[in-house]
Amino acid sequence: MLACLAAATPAWxxxxxxxxxxxxxxxxxxxxxxxxxxxxxxGLWGAFLGAPAIFILPVVFPLVMAAGGVLGILxxxxxxxxxxxxxxxxxxxxxxxxxxxxxxxLVAIMVGAFAVFHGHAHGVELPSGADAAAYSAGFVIATxxxxxxxxxxxxxxxxxxxxxxxxxxxxxxAIAGLMFLGQLA
Amino acid sequence: MVRPLVIIICMIVVxxxxxxxxxxxxxxxxxxxxxxxxxxxxxxxxxxxVAALGLLIGQQAPRxxxxxxxxxxxxxIAGLGxxxxxxxxxxxxxxxxxxxxxTGLLVALARPLRRSIGWLLGGAVGLSLGLDSPPDAIPxxxxxxxxxxxxxxxxIILLALVQVASRLRRDWQRxxxxxxxxxxxxxxxxxLALRLTR
Numbered sequence: 442m443l444a445c446l447a448a449a450t451p452a453w454x455x456x457x458x459x460x461x462x463x464x465x466x467x468x469x470x471x472x473x474x475x476x477x478x479x480x481x482x483x484g485l486w487g488a489f490l491g492a493p494a495i496f497i498l499p500v501v502f503p504l505v506m507a508a509g510g511v512l513g514i515l516x517x518x519x520x521x522x523x524x525x526x527x528x529x530x531x532x533x534x535x536x537x538x539x540x541x542x543x544x545x546x547l548v549a550i551m552v553g554a555f556a557v558f559h560g561h562a563h564g565v566e567l568p569s570g571a572d573a574a575a576y577s578a579g580f581v582i583a584t585x586x587x588x589x590x591x592x593x594x595x596x597x598x599x600x601x602x603x604x605x606x607x608x609x610x611x612x613x614x615a616i617a618g619l620m621f622l623g624q625l626a
Numbered sequence: 627m628v629r630p631l632v633i634i635i636c637m638i639v640v641x642x643x644x645x646x647x648x649x650x651x652x653x654x655x656x657x658x659x660x661x662x663x664x665x666x667x668x669x670x671x672x673x674x675x676v677a678a679l680g681l682l683i684g685q686q687a688p689r690x691x692x693x694x695x696x697x698x699x700x701x702x703i704a705g706l707g708x709x710x711x712x713x714x715x716x717x718x719x720x721x722x723x724x725x726x727x728x729t730g731l732l733v734a735l736a737r738p739l740r741r742s743i744g745w746l747l748g749g750a751v752g753l754s755l756g757l758d759s760p761p762d763a764i765p766x767x768x769x770x771x772x773x774x775x776x777x778x779x780x781x782i783i784l785l786a787l788v789q790v791a792s793r794l795r796r797d798w799q800r801x802x803x804x805x806x807x808x809x810x811x812x813x814x815x816x817x818l819a820l821r822l823t824r
Contacts, residue, residue: 581813
Protein backbone atom coordinates (compact mmCIF):
# COMPACT_ATOMS: atom_id res chain seq x y z
CA MET A 442 0.00 0.00 0.00
CA LEU A 443 2.91 2.32 0.75
CA ALA A 444 4.24 1.46 -2.70
CA CYS A 445 0.85 2.35 -4.19
CA LEU A 446 0.87 5.69 -2.38
CA ALA A 447 4.40 6.37 -3.57
CA ALA A 448 3.36 5.57 -7.13
CA ALA A 449 0.79 8.39 -7.29
CA THR A 450 1.16 10.28 -10.55
CA PRO A 451 -0.12 13.70 -11.64
CA ALA A 452 -3.66 13.76 -13.06
CA TRP A 453 -2.68 15.35 -16.37
CA UNK A 454 -6.17 16.11 -17.55
CA UNK A 455 -6.42 18.58 -14.71
CA UNK A 456 -2.95 20.06 -15.29
CA UNK A 457 -1.78 18.55 -12.02
CA UNK A 458 1.82 19.11 -11.04
CA UNK A 459 2.98 20.43 -7.71
CA UNK A 460 0.36 21.07 -5.11
CA UNK A 461 -2.34 18.84 -6.52
CA UNK A 462 -3.79 15.40 -5.91
CA UNK A 463 -4.72 13.42 -2.88
CA UNK A 464 -1.32 13.62 -1.20
CA UNK A 465 -1.30 17.43 -1.44
CA UNK A 466 -4.86 17.48 -0.09
CA UNK A 467 -3.86 15.21 2.76
CA UNK A 468 -0.86 17.39 3.56
CA UNK A 469 -2.73 20.71 3.38
CA UNK A 470 -4.42 20.64 6.82
CA UNK A 471 -1.40 18.96 8.40
CA UNK A 472 0.90 21.88 7.55
CA UNK A 473 -1.34 24.51 9.08
CA UNK A 474 -0.63 24.46 12.83
CA UNK A 475 -3.80 26.46 13.54
CA UNK A 476 -5.88 23.87 11.67
CA UNK A 477 -4.12 20.97 13.38
CA UNK A 478 -4.63 22.47 16.85
CA UNK A 479 -8.34 23.07 16.30
CA UNK A 480 -8.98 19.65 14.71
CA UNK A 481 -7.22 17.80 17.51
CA UNK A 482 -9.13 19.90 20.05
CA UNK A 483 -12.43 18.83 18.45
CA GLY A 484 -11.43 15.20 18.95
CA LEU A 485 -10.23 15.80 22.51
CA TRP A 486 -13.43 17.57 23.48
CA GLY A 487 -15.56 14.89 21.86
CA ALA A 488 -13.73 12.19 23.79
CA PHE A 489 -14.09 14.20 26.98
CA LEU A 490 -17.82 14.58 26.47
CA GLY A 491 -18.28 10.90 25.65
CA ALA A 492 -21.14 9.40 23.62
CA PRO A 493 -22.87 10.67 21.57
CA ALA A 494 -20.62 13.74 21.15
CA ILE A 495 -17.61 11.55 20.49
CA PHE A 496 -19.07 10.54 17.11
CA ILE A 497 -21.44 13.41 16.39
CA LEU A 498 -18.66 15.99 16.28
CA PRO A 499 -16.54 14.10 13.71
CA VAL A 500 -19.69 13.70 11.59
CA VAL A 501 -20.84 17.31 11.88
CA PHE A 502 -17.46 18.92 11.31
CA PRO A 503 -16.63 17.59 7.80
CA LEU A 504 -20.15 18.25 6.55
CA VAL A 505 -20.22 21.86 7.75
CA MET A 506 -16.61 22.31 6.68
CA ALA A 507 -17.65 21.27 3.17
CA ALA A 508 -20.35 23.95 3.24
CA GLY A 509 -17.70 26.50 4.24
CA GLY A 510 -15.45 25.14 1.51
CA VAL A 511 -18.19 25.71 -1.06
CA LEU A 512 -18.46 29.34 0.08
CA GLY A 513 -14.69 29.69 -0.38
CA ILE A 514 -14.78 28.05 -3.81
CA LEU A 515 -17.64 30.29 -4.89
CA UNK A 516 -15.65 33.31 -3.75
CA UNK A 517 -18.20 34.36 -1.15
CA UNK A 518 -16.27 36.60 1.25
CA UNK A 519 -16.22 35.64 4.90
CA UNK A 520 -14.71 38.29 7.16
CA UNK A 521 -12.14 37.32 9.77
CA UNK A 522 -11.47 33.79 8.57
CA UNK A 523 -7.97 33.59 10.03
CA UNK A 524 -9.13 35.19 13.27
CA UNK A 525 -12.00 32.70 13.41
CA UNK A 526 -9.59 29.79 12.97
CA UNK A 527 -7.27 31.09 15.69
CA UNK A 528 -10.21 31.70 18.03
CA UNK A 529 -11.48 28.19 17.32
CA UNK A 530 -8.22 26.70 18.60
CA UNK A 531 -8.24 28.97 21.67
CA UNK A 532 -11.88 28.32 22.60
CA UNK A 533 -11.90 24.60 21.86
CA UNK A 534 -8.67 24.19 23.84
CA UNK A 535 -10.21 26.15 26.69
CA UNK A 536 -13.28 23.90 26.65
CA UNK A 537 -11.00 20.90 27.12
CA UNK A 538 -9.04 22.58 29.93
CA UNK A 539 -12.23 23.42 31.75
CA UNK A 540 -13.76 20.00 30.96
CA UNK A 541 -16.80 22.02 29.88
CA UNK A 542 -19.95 19.97 29.27
CA UNK A 543 -22.54 22.23 27.62
CA UNK A 544 -25.62 20.68 25.96
CA UNK A 545 -24.85 18.67 22.85
CA UNK A 546 -26.74 21.02 20.53
CA LEU A 547 -24.62 23.93 21.74
CA VAL A 548 -21.42 21.92 21.25
CA ALA A 549 -22.50 20.98 17.71
CA ILE A 550 -23.34 24.61 16.86
CA MET A 551 -20.00 25.85 18.22
CA VAL A 552 -17.98 23.22 16.38
CA GLY A 553 -20.07 23.71 13.22
CA ALA A 554 -19.54 27.47 13.31
CA PHE A 555 -15.79 27.00 13.56
CA ALA A 556 -15.91 24.42 10.77
CA VAL A 557 -17.25 27.09 8.39
CA PHE A 558 -14.06 29.14 8.89
CA HIS A 559 -11.79 26.14 8.38
CA GLY A 560 -13.70 25.00 5.28
CA HIS A 561 -13.72 28.51 3.80
CA ALA A 562 -9.95 28.77 4.23
CA HIS A 563 -9.46 25.40 2.53
CA GLY A 564 -11.79 26.34 -0.31
CA VAL A 565 -10.06 29.65 -0.97
CA GLU A 566 -6.57 28.16 -0.73
CA LEU A 567 -7.32 25.41 -3.23
CA PRO A 568 -4.57 25.72 -5.87
CA SER A 569 -5.84 26.53 -9.34
CA GLY A 570 -5.55 23.64 -11.75
CA ALA A 571 -5.37 21.21 -8.89
CA ASP A 572 -6.76 17.73 -9.31
CA ALA A 573 -9.81 18.94 -7.49
CA ALA A 574 -11.40 15.60 -6.81
CA ALA A 575 -8.46 13.94 -5.15
CA TYR A 576 -7.35 17.14 -3.41
CA SER A 577 -10.79 17.68 -1.84
CA ALA A 578 -10.98 14.08 -0.70
CA GLY A 579 -7.46 14.41 0.70
CA PHE A 580 -8.15 17.31 2.97
CA VAL A 581 -11.45 15.87 4.15
CA ILE A 582 -9.68 12.63 5.07
CA ALA A 583 -6.78 14.47 6.76
CA THR A 584 -9.24 16.54 8.80
CA UNK A 585 -11.08 13.40 9.86
CA UNK A 586 -7.84 11.66 10.80
CA UNK A 587 -6.84 14.63 12.96
CA UNK A 588 -10.19 14.32 14.76
CA UNK A 589 -9.56 10.63 15.27
CA UNK A 590 -6.07 11.39 16.62
CA UNK A 591 -7.65 13.80 19.10
CA UNK A 592 -10.26 11.23 20.08
CA UNK A 593 -7.61 8.53 20.53
CA UNK A 594 -5.61 10.79 22.87
CA UNK A 595 -8.79 12.01 24.54
CA UNK A 596 -9.76 8.46 25.47
CA UNK A 597 -6.92 8.60 28.01
CA UNK A 598 -9.34 10.71 30.06
CA UNK A 599 -10.81 7.45 31.37
CA UNK A 600 -7.92 7.39 33.82
CA UNK A 601 -7.12 10.11 36.34
CA UNK A 602 -3.58 10.73 35.08
CA UNK A 603 -4.87 10.59 31.51
CA UNK A 604 -7.54 13.16 32.36
CA UNK A 605 -4.82 15.50 33.53
CA UNK A 606 -2.81 14.85 30.36
CA UNK A 607 -5.82 15.54 28.13
CA UNK A 608 -6.65 18.78 29.94
CA UNK A 609 -2.98 19.79 29.72
CA UNK A 610 -3.10 19.14 25.97
CA UNK A 611 -6.22 21.32 25.80
CA UNK A 612 -4.30 24.02 27.65
CA UNK A 613 -1.44 23.82 25.18
CA UNK A 614 -3.91 24.15 22.29
CA ALA A 615 -5.62 27.12 23.94
CA ILE A 616 -2.26 28.87 24.42
CA ALA A 617 -1.30 28.09 20.83
CA GLY A 618 -4.64 29.54 19.69
CA LEU A 619 -3.97 32.74 21.64
CA MET A 620 -0.51 32.91 20.05
CA PHE A 621 -2.03 32.53 16.58
CA LEU A 622 -4.43 35.30 17.49
CA GLY A 623 -1.55 37.47 18.72
CA GLN A 624 0.30 36.98 15.44
CA LEU A 625 -2.74 38.24 13.55
CA ALA A 626 -3.12 41.35 15.69
CA MET B 627 -13.26 -6.95 11.84
CA VAL B 628 -10.09 -6.19 9.93
CA ARG B 629 -11.65 -6.47 6.46
CA PRO B 630 -13.72 -3.25 6.63
CA LEU B 631 -10.58 -1.33 7.52
CA VAL B 632 -8.74 -2.95 4.64
CA ILE B 633 -11.52 -1.98 2.23
CA ILE B 634 -11.50 1.63 3.46
CA ILE B 635 -7.71 1.86 3.23
CA CYS B 636 -7.80 0.37 -0.28
CA MET B 637 -10.33 3.03 -1.31
CA ILE B 638 -8.04 5.76 -0.02
CA VAL B 639 -5.16 4.20 -1.98
CA VAL B 640 -7.30 4.10 -5.13
CA UNK B 641 -8.00 7.82 -4.72
CA UNK B 642 -4.25 8.34 -4.31
CA UNK B 643 -3.56 6.94 -7.76
CA UNK B 644 -4.97 9.54 -10.13
CA UNK B 645 -4.24 8.63 -13.70
CA UNK B 646 -4.70 10.47 -16.94
CA UNK B 647 -8.32 11.50 -17.24
CA UNK B 648 -8.68 11.06 -20.97
CA UNK B 649 -12.47 11.02 -21.14
CA UNK B 650 -11.87 9.21 -17.88
CA UNK B 651 -10.80 5.85 -19.26
CA UNK B 652 -10.57 3.36 -16.44
CA UNK B 653 -6.89 2.75 -16.09
CA UNK B 654 -3.95 3.97 -18.13
CA UNK B 655 -3.03 1.32 -20.65
CA UNK B 656 -6.03 -0.87 -19.88
CA UNK B 657 -8.62 -1.16 -22.60
CA UNK B 658 -11.48 -3.47 -23.42
CA UNK B 659 -12.94 -5.61 -20.67
CA UNK B 660 -10.23 -4.83 -18.10
CA UNK B 661 -10.48 -1.10 -18.75
CA UNK B 662 -14.25 -1.27 -18.30
CA UNK B 663 -13.95 -3.40 -15.19
CA UNK B 664 -11.62 -0.89 -13.52
CA UNK B 665 -13.46 2.19 -14.79
CA UNK B 666 -15.72 2.72 -11.74
CA UNK B 667 -12.73 2.38 -9.41
CA UNK B 668 -10.69 5.11 -11.05
CA UNK B 669 -13.29 7.82 -11.58
CA UNK B 670 -13.67 9.66 -8.25
CA UNK B 671 -17.35 10.55 -8.79
CA UNK B 672 -18.15 6.90 -9.53
CA UNK B 673 -16.32 5.41 -6.57
CA UNK B 674 -17.75 8.02 -4.19
CA UNK B 675 -21.33 7.35 -5.32
CA VAL B 676 -20.95 3.57 -5.32
CA ALA B 677 -19.19 3.58 -1.93
CA ALA B 678 -21.91 5.73 -0.38
CA LEU B 679 -24.66 3.56 -1.88
CA GLY B 680 -22.94 0.35 -0.75
CA LEU B 681 -22.57 1.64 2.80
CA LEU B 682 -26.19 2.80 2.87
CA ILE B 683 -27.54 -0.54 1.63
CA GLY B 684 -25.38 -2.37 4.17
CA GLN B 685 -26.47 -0.01 6.91
CA GLN B 686 -30.16 -0.53 6.08
CA ALA B 687 -29.77 -4.35 5.88
CA PRO B 688 -31.82 -6.50 6.26
CA ARG B 689 -34.72 -4.01 5.89
CA UNK B 690 -33.96 -3.25 2.24
CA UNK B 691 -33.36 -6.84 1.15
CA UNK B 692 -31.58 -7.49 -2.13
CA UNK B 693 -33.93 -5.47 -4.35
CA UNK B 694 -31.81 -2.29 -4.32
CA UNK B 695 -28.66 -3.89 -5.79
CA UNK B 696 -30.86 -5.50 -8.44
CA UNK B 697 -32.41 -2.13 -9.34
CA UNK B 698 -28.90 -0.63 -9.41
CA UNK B 699 -27.58 -3.26 -11.83
CA UNK B 700 -30.63 -2.96 -14.10
CA UNK B 701 -30.18 0.82 -14.12
CA UNK B 702 -26.49 0.49 -15.06
CA ILE B 703 -27.45 -1.73 -17.98
CA ALA B 704 -30.15 0.78 -18.98
CA GLY B 705 -27.61 3.63 -18.86
CA LEU B 706 -25.05 1.72 -20.90
CA GLY B 707 -27.81 0.71 -23.31
CA UNK B 708 -28.69 4.37 -23.75
CA UNK B 709 -25.04 5.08 -24.62
CA UNK B 710 -25.16 2.28 -27.18
CA UNK B 711 -28.15 4.11 -28.67
CA UNK B 712 -25.95 7.25 -28.90
CA UNK B 713 -27.55 9.09 -25.98
CA UNK B 714 -25.12 11.66 -24.57
CA UNK B 715 -25.62 12.70 -20.94
CA UNK B 716 -23.71 15.88 -20.22
CA UNK B 717 -24.47 16.15 -16.52
CA UNK B 718 -24.15 12.52 -15.47
CA UNK B 719 -20.93 13.07 -13.47
CA UNK B 720 -22.36 16.07 -11.63
CA UNK B 721 -25.50 14.06 -10.92
CA UNK B 722 -23.36 11.25 -9.52
CA UNK B 723 -21.58 13.69 -7.20
CA UNK B 724 -24.92 15.09 -6.04
CA UNK B 725 -26.19 11.57 -5.39
CA UNK B 726 -22.96 10.71 -3.54
CA UNK B 727 -23.47 13.76 -1.31
CA UNK B 728 -27.08 12.86 -0.52
CA THR B 729 -26.32 9.18 0.01
CA GLY B 730 -23.26 9.92 2.19
CA LEU B 731 -25.40 12.26 4.26
CA LEU B 732 -27.99 9.51 4.74
CA VAL B 733 -25.21 7.16 5.89
CA ALA B 734 -24.04 9.81 8.37
CA LEU B 735 -27.59 10.30 9.69
CA ALA B 736 -28.09 6.51 10.02
CA ARG B 737 -31.89 6.70 10.16
CA PRO B 738 -34.16 3.84 9.08
CA LEU B 739 -35.29 4.57 5.53
CA ARG B 740 -38.09 3.26 3.33
CA ARG B 741 -37.20 0.67 0.73
CA SER B 742 -38.55 2.95 -2.00
CA ILE B 743 -35.79 5.46 -1.19
CA GLY B 744 -33.29 2.67 -1.76
CA TRP B 745 -34.84 1.81 -5.11
CA LEU B 746 -34.76 5.47 -6.11
CA LEU B 747 -31.13 5.96 -5.09
CA GLY B 748 -30.00 2.63 -6.54
CA GLY B 749 -31.72 3.40 -9.83
CA ALA B 750 -30.39 6.95 -10.01
CA VAL B 751 -26.79 6.00 -9.17
CA GLY B 752 -26.83 3.04 -11.56
CA LEU B 753 -28.34 5.02 -14.42
CA SER B 754 -25.97 7.99 -13.96
CA LEU B 755 -22.96 5.68 -13.69
CA GLY B 756 -23.96 3.89 -16.88
CA LEU B 757 -24.54 7.15 -18.73
CA ASP B 758 -21.20 8.51 -17.51
CA SER B 759 -19.23 5.50 -18.79
CA PRO B 760 -18.92 5.93 -22.53
CA PRO B 761 -16.18 3.63 -23.84
CA ASP B 762 -13.17 5.13 -25.64
CA ALA B 763 -13.03 2.17 -28.02
CA ILE B 764 -14.03 2.86 -31.60
CA PRO B 765 -14.62 -0.72 -32.84
CA UNK B 766 -18.16 -1.67 -31.90
CA UNK B 767 -17.32 -5.10 -30.47
CA UNK B 768 -14.59 -3.65 -28.26
CA UNK B 769 -16.94 -0.91 -27.08
CA UNK B 770 -19.54 -3.49 -26.04
CA UNK B 771 -16.90 -5.55 -24.23
CA UNK B 772 -15.74 -2.42 -22.37
CA UNK B 773 -19.31 -1.61 -21.35
CA UNK B 774 -19.80 -5.19 -20.16
CA UNK B 775 -16.68 -4.80 -18.02
CA UNK B 776 -17.98 -1.52 -16.61
CA UNK B 777 -21.31 -3.06 -15.64
CA UNK B 778 -19.60 -6.03 -14.02
CA UNK B 779 -17.03 -3.88 -12.20
CA UNK B 780 -19.64 -1.50 -10.83
CA UNK B 781 -21.80 -4.42 -9.68
CA ILE B 782 -18.90 -6.24 -7.99
CA ILE B 783 -17.74 -3.11 -6.14
CA LEU B 784 -21.23 -2.42 -4.83
CA LEU B 785 -21.87 -6.00 -3.76
CA ALA B 786 -18.49 -6.19 -2.00
CA LEU B 787 -19.20 -2.99 -0.09
CA VAL B 788 -22.72 -4.14 0.83
CA GLN B 789 -21.30 -7.40 2.15
CA VAL B 790 -18.74 -5.57 4.29
CA ALA B 791 -21.12 -2.87 5.52
CA SER B 792 -23.89 -5.30 6.41
CA ARG B 793 -21.49 -7.17 8.69
CA LEU B 794 -20.57 -4.08 10.69
CA ARG B 795 -22.74 -4.64 13.74
CA ARG B 796 -20.62 -3.42 16.64
CA ASP B 797 -21.22 0.08 17.93
CA TRP B 798 -17.80 1.41 17.02
CA GLN B 799 -18.07 -0.10 13.55
CA ARG B 800 -21.47 1.56 12.96
CA UNK B 801 -20.02 4.85 14.23
CA UNK B 802 -17.04 4.46 11.90
CA UNK B 803 -19.42 3.91 9.00
CA UNK B 804 -21.31 7.13 9.84
CA UNK B 805 -18.07 9.09 10.04
CA UNK B 806 -16.94 7.63 6.71
CA UNK B 807 -20.33 8.54 5.22
CA UNK B 808 -19.81 12.14 6.29
CA UNK B 809 -16.37 12.12 4.63
CA UNK B 810 -17.89 10.82 1.40
CA UNK B 811 -20.62 13.48 1.50
CA UNK B 812 -18.16 16.28 2.27
CA UNK B 813 -15.79 15.18 -0.52
CA UNK B 814 -18.67 14.95 -3.01
CA UNK B 815 -19.99 18.40 -2.06
CA UNK B 816 -16.57 19.98 -2.56
CA UNK B 817 -15.93 18.19 -5.85
CA LEU B 818 -19.33 19.23 -7.16
CA ALA B 819 -18.70 22.85 -6.19
CA LEU B 820 -15.32 22.74 -7.92
CA ARG B 821 -16.75 21.18 -11.07
CA LEU B 822 -19.48 23.78 -11.26
CA THR B 823 -17.20 26.76 -10.72
CA ARG B 824 -13.83 25.90 -12.34
